[in-house]
Amino acid sequence: MRIVIAGMGKLGTMVARTLVSEMHDVTVIDMDSAPLEKLEDLDVLPIKGNAVSIDTLEEADVKHADILISTMRSDECNMLCCIFAKQVGAKYTVARIREPEYLKSMSFVTQELQINYVANPERATAREISRMLRLPFATSGIETFAKGLVEMVEMRVVGDEPFVGKPIADVFKDRQSSSKVLFCGVRRGSESIIPKGDTVIQAGDSVFVTADYASLTTYLRNLGKNSKAARDVIIVGGSRTAYYLADTLNQSGVKTKLIEINQERALYLDEMLEDTTVICADGTDQQLLLSEGLRNTDAFITLTDRDEENLMAGLYATKVCKGRVIVKNSRTSYSGLLSEMGLDSIISPTQIACNIMLRAVRTRIAGEQSGVERIYKIMDGQAEAIEFLVPENADYIGIPLARLTVDADSLVAVIVRGTKVVVPFGSDTVEKGDHVVIMTKRTGLTNLNEVIKA
Amino acid sequence: MNKSLVFSTVGRLMLVVPVLFVPCLIVSLLYADGHALVFLAGICISLAVALPVALLVKPESKQMYTRDGMAIAGLSWILMSVLGALPLVISGICNYIDAFFEIASGFTTTGATIMRDIASLPPSMSFLRCFTHWLGGMGVLVLTTAILPSPNGAGASLAKAESSGPSFSKLLPKVGDNSKLLYLIYTALTLLLVIALKICGMNLFESILHALSTAGTGGFSNQAQSILDYHSTAIDLVISVFMLLFGINFALYFRLLAKEYKTAFKNEEFYLYVGLSAVSVLIIALNIRNLVGGFFPALEHSLFQVGAIISTTGFASADFNTWPNLSKIIILLLMLFGSCAGSTAGGLKLIRVLLLFKLAKREIGKSFAPRKVKVIKLDAKSVPEDLLNRIAVYFFIYIAVIILGVLTLAVSGCTVGESISGAVSCVSNIGPAFERLGPMENYAWLPPVTKIILSLLMIAGRLEIYPLLILFFPSAWRKS
Numbered sequence: 027m028r029i030v031i032a033g034m035g036k037l038g039t040m041v042a043r044t045l046v047s048e049m050h051d052v053t054v055i056d057m058d059s060a061p062l063e064k065l066e067d068l069d070v071l072p073i074k075g076n077a078v079s080i081d082t083l084e085e086a087d088v089k090h091a092d093i094l095i096s097t098m099r100s101d102e103c104n105m106l107c108c109i110f111a112k113q114v115g116a117k118y119t120v121a122r123i124r125e126p127e128y129l130k131s132m133s134f135v136t137q138e139l140q141i142n143y144v145a146n147p148e149r150a151t152a153r154e155i156s157r158m159l160r161l162p163f164a165t166s167g168i169e170t171f172a173k174g175l176v177e178m179v180e181m182r183v184v185g186d187e188p189f190v191g192k193p194i195a196d197v198f199k200d201r202q203s204s205s206k207v208l209f210c211g212v213r214r215g216s217e218s219i220i221p222k223g224d225t226v227i228q229a230g231d232s233v234f235v236t237a238d239y240a241s242l243t244t245y246l247r248n249l250g251k252n253s254k255a256a257r258d259v260i261i262v263g264g265s266r267t268a269y270y271l272a273d274t275l276n277q278s279g280v281k282t283k284l285i286e287i288n289q290e291r292a293l294y295l296d297e298m299l300e301d302t303t304v305i306c307a308d309g310t311d312q313q314l315l316l317s318e319g320l321r322n323t324d325a326f327i328t329l330t331d332r333d334e335e336n337l338m339a340g341l342y343a344t345k346v347c348k349g350r351v352i353v354k355n356s357r358t359s360y361s362g363l364l365s366e367m368g369l370d371s372i373i374s375p376t377q378i379a380c381n382i383m384l385r386a387v388r389t390r391i392a393g394e395q396s397g398v399e400r401i402y403k404i405m406d407g408q409a410e411a412i413e414f415l416v417p418e419n420a421d422y423i424g425i426p427l428a429r430l431t432v433d434a435d436s437l438v439a440v441i442v443r444g445t446k447v448v449v450p451f452g453s454d455t456v457e458k459g460d461h462v463v464i465m466t467k468r469t470g471l472t473n474l475n476e477v478i479k480a
Numbered sequence: 481m482n483k484s485l486v487f488s489t490v491g492r493l494m495l496v497v498p499v500l501f502v503p504c505l506i507v508s509l510l511y512a513d514g515h516a517l518v519f520l521a522g523i524c525i526s527l528a529v530a531l532p533v534a535l536l537v538k539p540e541s542k543q544m545y546t547r548d549g550m551a552i553a554g555l556s557w558i559l560m561s562v563l564g565a566l567p568l569v570i571s572g573i574c575n576y577i578d579a580f581f582e583i584a585s586g587f588t589t590t591g592a593t594i595m596r597d598i599a600s601l602p603p604s605m606s607f608l609r610c611f612t613h614w615l616g617g618m619g620v621l622v623l624t625t626a627i628l629p630s631p632n633g634a635g636a637s638l639a640k641a642e643s644s645g646p647s648f649s650k651l652l653p654k655v656g657d658n659s660k661l662l663y664l665i666y667t668a669l670t671l672l673l674v675i676a677l678k679i680c681g682m683n684l685f686e687s688i689l690h691a692l693s694t695a696g697t698g699g700f701s702n703q704a705q706s707i708l709d710y711h712s713t714a715i716d717l718v719i720s721v722f723m724l725l726f727g728i729n730f731a732l733y734f735r736l737l738a739k740e741y742k743t744a745f746k747n748e749e750f751y752l753y754v755g756l757s758a759v760s761v762l763i764i765a766l767n768i769r770n771l772v773g774g775f776f777p778a779l780e781h782s783l784f785q786v787g788a789i790i791s792t793t794g795f796a797s798a799d800f801n802t803w804p805n806l807s808k809i810i811i812l813l814l815m816l817f818g819s820c821a822g823s824t825a826g827g828l829k830l831i832r833v834l835l836l837f838k839l840a841k842r843e844i845g846k847s848f849a850p851r852k853v854k855v856i857k858l859d860a861k862s863v864p865e866d867l868l869n870r871i872a873v874y875f876f877i878y879i880a881v882i883i884l885g886v887l888t889l890a891v892s893g894c895t896v897g898e899s900i901s902g903a904v905s906c907v908s909n910i911g912p913a914f915e916r917l918g919p920m921e922n923y924a925w926l927p928p929v930t931k932i933i934l935s936l937l938m939i940a941g942r943l944e945i946y947p948l949l950i951l952f953f954p955s956a957w958r959k960s
Binding site: 028051052053059066067068069070071085 | 543544545546635636637650651652653654655656657743864
């Protein structure tokens, strides 16, 4: 796959690194030679120039590119770059667009300007945080399928859960409520397992559980896990991410309090966010945080533009606050160190943005000539969750799963029919138009036929 | 430096040597020249040296940086010549130091020889000499990156360390694909030359030998007096043209293949190359017309010799030792300059000469208008200041290395002319020099120590100095 990436900032570099490791032909463009020189150990074709000029795009051979990804600093440049690239001949374009104003006219952007995929790192980060707040038991790896109908979470097994030490087939036989959830992946140390009926879960494993949101919450409450969603949240720093987060939380009825140091920005945020209490103050001031209710809040989230401030405030909060503490930190390489210090809910917008861009690219690559709707890499890339759309005349339609042959390294995780989520059992069938989520350790699957055979 | 990685990679690269001996073995068997066992022994010994290193040394980390790539290039080029010399030693043709010189001269595409009697060499040995030219011309490391997958930027670092020119630029995103493409163009041009020479009346074996030698811009031949022995205008012309072709940046051929004619010829270095060659040919032709009986024979010799020197091949169709001083000085300057970056030729590279002139012009301009700002451009693109800086320093180091060679030759009993021309000839990978090191002479009479130093200078010149220089800096070997 020939991929051109314009703009070699933090995000562009991260995307380039991953795509090179997946053996794609990558060409990178930047205005400055400094970021290009940093890529000397990477097998890419560096081109110095302005990616919003036809000359540079031609030099980068965008004409023959399968995908162009634009991650330059300004939204406008990214849009222009994608439009030009399309004109030159790029087949698929991905742009990073961050401003809320542009996002409101997103359908215009994607349809009229012919940008195939728009990635908004700040909004994606906000959504990720809001999912973490809704499903507090999840350690990480929260993904949604079928337009948000299905959730998948990663949960650490402590050892006192009723399913520990028993084959999965037995666990799900004798529990009523469990029939609505499915264990679709197990991570044991560095090993990834696609569970079968005889797989035994051990203490210390991480289990990936899929189900619809309600079933998942019920199941986890029965397990005794803290599954109470946050009702009251303090956010420090009025960044774009904070705006998107407060907006999302307000919509689901969560009480939000936003602390922003800049008066002008605080006024702007108050104007934009009807239901949020905006406080103009220094969010790293301990007295102020205590007086605003840090002790009893359900969640404390630091989202300023400076990693250092986020960490300081976050570290203080872990000592005082009873609720969850989530910290934004762009320097991903430090996360191990930070979790030793007690901060384990760290969110990196760059990483999240990189993931959504890669997801778009992988989906595009896999979906070019097949029914792949979405691809998620999970368990450090060792397994994939793939969402397929069932085509009209497949030979497996209507036959109970028990009578079909399912690939040994794969698992049918969920079937979504309309708005109904089915966690499949042997007697269930796959029907035309269903969305089927497959967990697999195989790579390069492009068709449901390869997994299920009549 | 990541020593374990450097050694294990060098070990694996050394496996190229036994592979190199295989076609020689085949030639030996075909011509029944009695050296098959020599090559078999060569294969066994080189395998015995390379395999244990390749298999037993386990790199601590596989991440390769530019400096590791340079050290690998420097070390492997020295070792390649050491191992490549085996057949010449085993067969008793010459002693080890002479053989090392000869093979180093082969790989670096210099073409300086210690052989007194080239015509009597067995076919397999002639093939070995010319084949080293061909491999060394485009590069052994480049070849391995074309064949083997290269994770963690290893391929880029290796190809970078071996490629010629002030900045390493790829044509395709993946270094493996890039190397494959270069070798494809290289092989195609070589085959074309074999056919052309065959048509001109050379026999197939000699066509192949001279094609390999020309393609690598080396200069080894199996004739006592090089191309002069054929006394054929057609062969002279064909080789002249192809020598010049192999001195052009291969990116130009790629652009032509990709039908990007505009970008292909938007290349100032190419025009300098053509212009410099044309002017030199003309001046030398006028200068020697009375010596060879008329302007047109003079033009033929002058074209051949300018082609041979500017492309750093070093074939001879005439003995330029007997030419007037003006012609000799032009030849000496062409030796220093060399051809285009990204070709198989050696020398300083014209792109550096061009940028040095632009830099000089700017600095002179600054002396009477100190506040003037001027961005130096090449092919309508601005050249980064640190690149200009590197080129200026490289020029100094290049001259310093040549001076080292001059001093070495001077203490070895050479005249002023021999010392200067010999040192330039070795560092720029030409081969022949003046007087007793001239095109009809050889390097056999020099003392052994001098031969070793010259061999290292040839390798330094081929790898553009730094990869070899880095080996002599203790601080570079420190763990990082």
